[in-house]
Amino acid sequence: MSLRIQERISRLTRSEQKLAKVILASPTIIETHSATELAALANVSKATTARFFRALGYADFEEVKVQAREERDRTQPYSYSVSPNGNPVLGRKISEHLELELVNLNRTFEEMDPDALRQASRMIADAPRVWFLGLDSNIWFARYARAVFLRLRHNVNAVNVSEGTLAEDLAMMGPRDVLIVMAQGPQSKDLNLILSHARTTRVNIIMITDHTNLAQAKRFADMVLRCHIANYGLIETHTTMVSLLRLLAVSYVGHVGEAAVRRAGLIDDINEELERFG
CATH class of the missing domain: 1.10.10.10 (Winged helix-like DNA-binding domain superfamily/Winged helix DNA-binding domain)
Incomplete structure (x- = not known):
């Protein structure tokens, strides 16, 4: 509906x-x-x-x-009841929690188009810079994604990760950069403004989102990767989004091959040196 x-x-x-x-x-x-x-x-x-x-x-x-x-x-297979004092009670079993998470994962990856995943990997590989964006409660997705991709390639950034630098970050975006937007749940009106500006800089936009934001994603994004996120009704689930970000990273490594392996190895070597002389 x-x-x-x-x-x-x-x-x-x-x-x-x-x-x-x-x-x-x-x-x-x-x-x-x-x-x-x-x-x-x-x-x-x-x-x-x-x-x-x-x-x-x-x-x-x-x-x-x-x-x-x-x-x-x-x-939404989960429901909740209300206790006598009016507080919600999530009266479900661990097995039911697991079942819902598996349903979300299965539906997400069964519907995933392998060609779209490969295209996203090529876009990331060809980009001078990669930017991750998550607003409000989605900001930690951007931080997680940046940490993952920093081990795999250079010039990986999170938009507005230092609060108050949104305009400066947007000003640095340019043609062929890739902006990967994580949009789970209700989004503020700021996202429309950011995406509108990003389009003027000719960046390629990939949106990872749920069904509630599909219309916005189709309007602004060059590619949309959809997550299923059915949940308890009170508490969000982040399992699918995190898993999809990891799959995107794995797909990227599969595309660039040895280049990502060498970078991860170099980072490990530097960390070892720093620990030795720290």
Whole structure:
């Protein structure tokens, strides 16, 4: 449902876009509200609501509800209860936690296009500089990715890793550089501004993201690598994103071969020297 909306949102009328924003802000609202109630929440007419769902390819609102339930069961197998004092209780077993993480990993890598992965590796290998970007809670992804790729090649940077240097970092980007953006979960409006500027510098943009940011990724990125991140509902999972970043690094090593091995060996030798005389 969310993906359908994001893919078509630019073609919707202004009233339909109001309804789209209500649903995107809380996708589970489809299961808990009627079409009339959704229309009232978005301050649009019932006729607009009917047109909106037909524009998304649904026969009627009942079909919408059926898909919403199926999507919830497929992507959100975890649920939580509420204790007598009102605090959420995540009442699931370790085995269920493992099952969900495996589902996320399986879906991500089963859908992964090997050609896209090879193309991303070539883009990184050919880039004068590689930049990693993660905003807000995604910033540590950028730091992790930079640490991994620094062992494999030169000129690897994390955007705004020193707080307050965003403009300076953006000013250093140039043609054929690669900007790898990690966008998991809700993103601030700053990301649109950063990506818009990056496009003017003719950098190649790779976005690693989940389904909630696909529309934005398709608008700005030269390549999109999608992660599945179904979670408890309260606590984010980072397993898939980290695993995909590692796979990208492995693919890069496979592309450049001995060059990455030599660099990693050189770094190990330097560390050994520093420890010896430290």
